[in-house]
Amino acid sequence: MTPNEILALLTIGSFFVLLMIGVPVALTLAVTGFFFGYLGFGGLLFNLLPARIYGVTANYTLIAIPLFVFMGVMLEKSRIAEELMDVIGHLAGGLRGGMGVGIILVGVLMGATTGIVGATVVTLGLLMLPALLRRGYDKGLACGAICASGSLGQIIPPSLVLILLADILGESVGTLFAAAVVPGLLLSGIYCVYIISLGILRPDAVPAVPAEERAAVSGRELALKTLRVGLPPIALVVAVLGSIIGGVAAPTEAASMGALGSVVVAALARRLSWQVLTETVRATTRTTAAMFFILVCSQVFALAFRGLQGEQLVHGMFGFLPGGIGADIVFMLVIVFILGFFIEWIEISYIVVPLFLPILQNAGVDLVWTAALIAVVLQTSFLTPPFGWALFFLRGVAPKGVSTMDIYRGVVPFIAMQVLTAALVFAWPGLATWLPRAIGW
Amino acid sequence: RAQKVFQWKMTNAYNPGSPFYVTGPGSPAEFAERVKAMSGGRLQIQQFGAGELIPALEGFDAVSSGTVEMNVANSYYWAGKTFAAQYFTAVPFGLNFQGMTAWLQHGGGQKLWEEVYAPFNLVPMAIGNTGVQMTGWFRKPVETDADLKGLKMRIPGLAGKVYAALGVDVKLLPGGEIFPALERGVIDAAEFVGPYQDRRLGLHKAAKYYYTTGWHETSNVTELIVNRAAWESLPADLQAIVRAAADACNLVSHTWCEATNAEALDDLVKNQGVIAQPLPAGIVRRLREVNDQVLADAAAKDPLVRKVHESFMAFKSVHDRWAGVSEAVYQSQIRTTQGAG
Amino acid sequence: MLNASLVRGCELLVEGIGRAVSWVSLGLVLVMAGNVLLRYAFHTGSVAMQELEWHLMSPIAMLGMSYAIQHEGHIRVDVVYSRLPPGLQRIIEIVSYTMVAVVAALLVKLSIPYVLQSYAVGETSPNPGGLPWRFVLKGFIPLGFALLFVQSVGAALRTLLGGAAGIPLAPAAHDGAEAVRA
Ligand code: NA
Ligand code: NA
Numbered sequence: 010m011t012p013n014e015i016l017a018l019l020t021i022g023s024f025f026v027l028l029m030i031g032v033p034v035a036l037t038l039a040v041t042g043f044f045f046g047y048l049g050f051g052g053l054l055f056n057l058l059p060a061r062i063y064g065v066t067a068n069y070t071l072i073a074i075p076l077f078v079f080m081g082v083m084l085e086k087s088r089i090a091e092e093l094m095d096v097i098g099h100l101a102g103g104l105r106g107g108m109g110v111g112i113i114l115v116g117v118l119m120g121a122t123t124g125i126v127g128a129t130v131v132t133l134g135l136l137m138l139p140a141l142l143r144r145g146y147d148k149g150l151a152c153g154a155i156c157a158s159g160s161l162g163q164i165i166p167p168s169l170v171l172i173l174l175a176d177i178l179g180e181s182v183g184t185l186f187a188a189a190v191v192p193g194l195l196l197s198g199i200y201c202v203y204i205i206s207l208g209i210l211r212p213d214a215v216p217a218v219p220a221e222e223r224a225a226v227s228g229r230e231l232a233l234k235t236l237r238v239g240l241p242p243i244a245l246v247v248a249v250l251g252s253i254i255g256g257v258a259a260p261t262e263a264a265s266m267g268a269l270g271s272v273v274v275a276a277l278a279r280r281l282s283w284q285v286l287t288e289t290v291r292a293t294t295r296t297t298a299a300m301f302f303i304l305v306c307s308q309v310f311a312l313a314f315r316g317l318q319g320e321q322l323v324h325g326m327f328g329f330l331p332g333g334i335g336a337d338i339v340f341m342l343v344i345v346f347i348l349g350f351f352i353e354w355i356e357i358s359y360i361v362v363p364l365f366l367p368i369l370q371n372a373g374v375d376l377v378w379t380a381a382l383i384a385v386v387l388q389t390s391f392l393t394p395p396f397g398w399a400l401f402f403l404r405g406v407a408p409k410g411v412s413t414m415d416i417y418r419g420v421v422p423f424i425a426m427q428v429l430t431a432a433l434v435f436a437w438p439g440l441a442t443w444l445p446r447a448i449g450w
Numbered sequence: 451r452a453q454k455v456f457q458w459k460m461t462n463a464y465n466p467g468s469p470f471y472v473t474g475p476g477s478p479a480e481f482a483e484r485v486k487a488m489s490g491g492r493l494q495i496q497q498f499g500a501g502e503l504i505p506a507l508e509g510f511d512a513v514s515s516g517t518v519e520m521n522v523a524n525s526y527y528w529a530g531k532t533f534a535a536q537y538f539t540a541v542p543f544g545l546n547f548q549g550m551t552a553w554l555q556h557g558g559g560q561k562l563w564e565e566v567y568a569p570f571n572l573v574p575m576a577i578g579n580t581g582v583q584m585t586g587w588f589r590k591p592v593e594t595d596a597d598l599k600g601l602k603m604r605i606p607g608l609a610g611k612v613y614a615a616l617g618v619d620v621k622l623l624p625g626g627e628i629f630p631a632l633e634r635g636v637i638d639a640a641e642f643v644g645p646y647q648d649r650r651l652g653l654h655k656a657a658k659y660y661y662t663t664g665w666h667e668t669s670n671v672t673e674l675i676v677n678r679a680a681w682e683s684l685p686a687d688l689q690a691i692v693r694a695a696a697d698a699c700n701l702v703s704h705t706w707c708e709a710t711n712a713e714a715l716d717d718l719v720k721n722q723g724v725i726a727q728p729l730p731a732g733i734v735r736r737l738r739e740v741n742d743q744v745l746a747d748a749a750a751k752d753p754l755v756r757k758v759h760e761s762f763m764a765f766k767s768v769h770d771r772w773a774g775v776s777e778a779v780y781q782s783q784i785r786t787t788q789g790a791g
Numbered sequence: 792m793l794n795a796s797l798v799r800g801c802e803l804l805v806e807g808i809g810r811a812v813s814w815v816s817l818g819l820v821l822v823m824a825g826n827v828l829l830r831y832a833f834h835t836g837s838v839a840m841q842e843l844e845w846h847l848m849s850p851i852a853m854l855g856m857s858y859a860i861q862h863e864g865h866i867r868v869d870v871v872y873s874r875l876p877p878g879l880q881r882i883i884e885i886v887s888y889t890m891v892a893v894v895a896a897l898l899v900k901l902s903i904p905y906v907l908q909s910y911a912v913g914e915t916s917p918n919p920g921g922l923p924w925r926f927v928l929k930g931f932i933p934l935g936f937a938l939l940f941v942q943s944v945g946a947a948l949r950t951l952l953g954g955a956a957g958i959p960l961a962p963a964a965h966d967g968a969e970a971v972r973a
Contacts, residue, residue: 031872031880033865033887039894056517057504058898059905062932064505066849069624075816075851076823172626177467181652182629256635258827259627265823272820286817294813295862298855303866305852306894315503355501363466363499395868405866413869511908530917530925570912600834610838611919619834622841622918744919 010322013049017317020045021351024310028395035306046313054316061308065301069261070169074128075297076264077119080245081132082292083271087280093136096238098144098218099231105208106215108144109154112137113200116158118246120165120193126391127300127402128264130159134406147214148411150207153419156399157200157426160391163354164384165193167253167260170354174380177362187445188381195440196385196430203426241274299405307353314352320364334372338379341365342386342431349390353398357387378434381441385431392420392427456493456684461509463523466499470578470647471522471672476703478522481577481674484695493688495520510675514570519680522577525563525673526607533748534566534758538574540667541762542609542741547581547669547704548777549769554671557765562758571678577696578672578703581711585661585729586641587632587653592661592729595736604628604640608744609666615740625651632656641666644707645714654718660726665737672703794952801945802861805938809858812850819847838920849928853935857942865891881950888947895940902932 020041027037046055065071101107112133119129133155141151163170166186175182208215226234248270252258258266275281341361348357362383369379391399394417404413434440462478464471473479482495500506509521510528526539537544538559545553553559554576563574586605592598599617610620621637631637633656640657641664642648654660674696681689718724728734749759823844830836865887872880910926 028868029871031867031869031875031883033867033891035865036887036891036894040890043894043897053517055901056515056904057508057512059902059929059932060504060508060512062898062902063849063905063929064501064508066852066931067505067845067928068848069845070626072819072823072845072848075819075848079816079820167630169626173465176465176626179467179469179650181650181655182626183633183652183655186630252827253630253634253636257831259623259631259636261627262636262823262827265820265827268820269824287813290813290817291810293816294809294851294855295859297816298852299859299863299866301852302856302859305856309894312503315498366467401866405863412873413867417870511905515904515908527917530915530921531912602830602834606918608919614838614920619830619836620838620920621830621836622838 011318013317014319014322016045016049017314017319017322020310020313020317020319024351025395034396034401035303038303038310039306042309042311042313046309046316049313049317054312055309057312058308061312062305065304065308071301073261073264074300075293076268077128078131078296079268079289079293080264080271081128081135082296083268083275083285083289084132084242084245085135086285086288086292087271087275087278093140093238093242096231096235099223099226100235101217104205105212105217106204107217108141108146109150109204109207109215110201112141112154113158113161113197113204115242116155116161117165117194117197118250119159120162121250126160126163126398129162130156130399130402131296131300131406133159134403138403138406138411139408142408142411144218145213145216147211147419148415149419150204150214151419152403152407152411152416153421153423154200154204156392156397156403156416156420157423158197159403160388160399161193161197163391164189164196164388166190168384170358170384170387171380173355173358174362174383177358178366178376178380180376180380184377184445185380185384187448188377188441189384190444191440192381192385192430192434195433196388196427199426199430200423203422241278244274245270296405300402303401311352334368334374337365337368337372338374338382338435342382342435345383345386346389346393346428349387349397350393351396352390353396354387354390357390358383375438375442377445378438378441382431382434385427385434389424389427392424394420453492455491456688458493458495458519458680459503460495460497460520460522461503461512461518462497462499462521463506463509463527464500465506466502468499469650470580470703470707472497472499475706476578476699476701478577478672478674478699480702481695481699484698485691488691488695489688493684493691510570510572513675513677514572516571516677516679519677521675523673523675524670525574529607531570532566532754533752534562534755536608536748537758537762538563538566538671538673540670541745542612542666542668543738544668544762545766545769546773546777547579549766549773550579550669550671551576551700552769553762553765557769558761559765562761566754566758567675568678573676573678573681575674575676575693575696576671576700577674578699579707580644580667580670580672581704581707583644583664583667583670584641584648585664585666586639587648587657588639588659588661589632589635589657590638591659591725592733594730595733598733601639602637604631604637605666609641611744612666612737612741615744616736629653629656643670644711645718646707646710649714649718649722654722654724658723658725660718660724661729662726663728665729665734665741672700794948798945798949798952801941801948805857805861805942805945808854808938809861812854812858815847815850819844819851822847838916838918839922842916842918842922846922846928849931853931854938856935857938860939861942861946881953884950885947888943888950892940892943892947895936895943898936899933899940902929902936906930906933 024037024041027041028034097111098108116129116133138151138155142148162168166189171185171189172182175185204215245267249263249267252266253260253263344361345357369376391397394400400416403416460478460482462472466472470477478497482497485493485495504512507527509523510531512518513521524539525535528535567574595616600619602619602621603613604621604623605613606622614620623631628640628642629652632640632653640653642651642653715726719726745759749756822840826836826840906926906929909929914925915921915923
């Protein structure tokens, strides 16, 4: 190992230690990056930081973050969303886990409108977490379900992960979008089955709305209430999805339809006031800026990892591989999974995929299938502690009384389900390759 | 005596893995390999795709300030820093690969390029060329310039301004969103590169009308920029090696495009139901009129732009007459009669 | 008390800029939705207005950072932290704010030449009809980190003086938001 490779390992190690003792996430990223980067390559390379930071703030696709956050905050501040979860609970009747399944379904719908994990997790966290906790859901499960559901947008198209992979693998974006649909829905289905099974095995973790409370609400009342509280969010999903499908807006632009729609919906419900608007823009700005602060600081870490030739570490590891293309693919996925604990998905895609691409091409592996596998495994990186974007975003909006440990504990089963989904796609490539062929994309 | 080994970094405006722009025959990756081989390992260039070290369009500043030694991009991305840069990639109704390369190498183009970049401490050179690009993908056929009114098109840069003057609604979109937007009809048309790269993006699955020979990019130069101080630190033989490798890649990347575009277009038309045809002559004439005015206006604003503009246009008018009796006749008569027998 | 008014001054500055820049997020919604609707209904749009969409991100992100931290505190992993004695928590807190101030100062220093480079060449959009003055957009980077420096110094002082100087450990809650979460 070269001195720089040792420093790259130390960067990751110190990051982990500082993070665990409670140093702020953003500071951890910046300090380890600066310190070990400086030891390894001196000060010169840090002159590239402003360019990287500018790249984050001038990234067109990331505009979706403030727009979706605005939509979520507006629904919350105008109190339109307050009863949504309760209505879902009532609708689920005696089915334990009904509200949990509701969260997954909302995640699928929001995921179909955006590829930005942060925005969905924050929106779900603001709208759903307080209601779930009030209903006595297990804290860990509620947090895990929200993080997992909020990350679905990265596999369900449109998705940033797939757009980037399409470029690196040389496949068309449309083909990869089509390839990810079945694995994405499969993953969502597995989440739902898990939550419903939990309702049977651990009923107290996912309680249904008590029977007497349900009885107190007549069918007609419930129908009216469903209409009243269910219509606005559905209208917004229609505004966002509909504007993409109807050819009104490109994927990122569609977020603005949701944001504008939330103002209209609040006005129609007569909940729009100067105070609501003021609180909405302020909370939107704070939540957005908090995310960007971590993103900006992660540039220091990523630059240092690059400058210390961190990608050589990965390259060096696969000299030890046994033969066989199957083993190569599994090894690649394992690397993606492990790196997912420490580094964000963009860096992982750039580091790992180009390394393996020549091997995959030589062996004639179906790259569409490979992309679907990588996307499912990359999905785990959003949820894996200590460094998972979804976890931080939820942490930022979670009510008091929810600790980071609750979130960490809660995501573990969902990570396992993602690995299971990857295994299924590995065993049955048709899960990924069937749809693109069937629709001719 | 032991000779100094140079370890350089080369960033790129295109994503890792992009054929032509980053990897493959005649690409910057091949450039780095050639330099390493020719120099016996004395100049080693590590390439970074867009986003690996810096974002896509940050290479100009990074090389200018000397943090990175080299960057690969197209000069027209820097039109916001110095407008004359536009001419060293392509201007609408400009020169083809032969003409452009001839202007750069023998018509004073290279000297002007160096003059334009001198204030930025940059040494530029051509390292690749896509050859002629395509007008783009349209969801519906266009017959007259009236069909351009209100047409929503993804078209960045100078060509966008020309289209806009004919009533096109110019839409800026990042590469990844072109496909979903075109497929759903958010936009009616989109420009990208040529058959090989366009097929890679899947644009034929979103729109069927492929308008060919791109009036807006009759060829397209890939540029290599080198930090001046770094360049001057190289001994003369290494400088010669860099220039030789860049010249080789300029040619090899272009011939690779010729070969792959031919195959891709054949596949698109025969197997994917694509209708490939040139833009109607009437529309091209209107675009030409507007374009001449747009370029003349830009040249009038700035003496440096005027100097480059006049050199380019003077060379072009002479070259046009030569091409008119050589290439044009080849294209219109010689080539097409070959298969008749 | 000089220190107390220093803390107060830092917080008021961050609060004022944060509140003002918040309205940019509404501007972003209106500009982007407006572009979409105008294009759809009237098949018209301008390059400058399209560029304005992502130009509005920079002020929200860079000027909003300190405002976010002042209200919600830093995001951290509290598994071990929450079990530490309050004294130790305070020490970590003061060291963290001080380090953030150092990082912020470093980034101000690094980004000023980058902004000046853009200013010197009069950088504009490479798209004809696009927005001029790109140095303003880039200038939000050093401005944002300068504000973060101010916020961190204020917060470090507040934590340091806490109790002794009669300053509560958390700044007064604004617009109904809960008090700063450590
Ligand atoms: Na998505
Ligand atoms: Na992770």
